[in-house]
Amino acid sequence: MRKIPSPAVNAENKPFFDAAVRGRLLIRKCISCGEVHHYPRAICPYCFSDRTEWMEAKGSGTIYSYSVLRRGVPEPYCIAYVTLEEGVSMLTNIVDCDLDAVRIGQKVKVVFKPSEGGPPVPMFTPA
Numbered sequence: 439m440r441k442i443p444s445p446a447v448n449a450e451n452k453p454f455f456d457a458a459v460r461g462r463l464l465i466r467k468c469i470s471c472g473e474v475h476h477y478p479r480a481i482c483p484y485c486f487s488d489r490t491e492w493m494e495a496k497g498s499g500t501i502y503s504y505s506v507l508r509r510g511v512p513e514p515y516c517i518a519y520v521t522l523e524e525g526v527s528m529l530t531n532i533v534d535c536d537l538d539a540v541r542i543g544q545k546v547k548v549v550f551k552p553s554e555g556g557p558p559v560p561m562f563t564p565a
């Protein structure tokens with residue numbers, strides 16, 4: 439299996455990775471404008487409000503775009519933008535499937551993969 443580097447955990451994203459340890463996917467919701475965003479930030483990227491809060495995502499979504507990397511890597515892997523049911527897109531990997539069968543619009547669900555010495559990282563697999 440491909441080695442996943444440990445993500446950089448900081449004060450802003452720590453709750454996200456604490457939740458990942460428990461198998462939960464958190465996203466950030468703005469109380470002022472109602473938009474959800476990812477990667478987690480304290481300030482809303484849409485309206486710059488600091489009134490943001492954590493919410494749990496269902497963990498299901500759709501592949502918006504993807505690319506399979508084959509050259510110059512020890513093992514091919516798929517990097518993708520997945521749009522969650524909640525409407526926010528995440529840059530992630532598609533795993534545990536035939537990479538030739540990955541398609542735009544495919545339904546996927548979250549899985550948590552161990553990283554090297556760090557918290558688990560949310561990735562997606564066909565639903």
Ligand SMILES: [Zn+2]
Pocket residue numbers: 468469470471472473482483484485486487
């Ligand atoms: Zn906002």
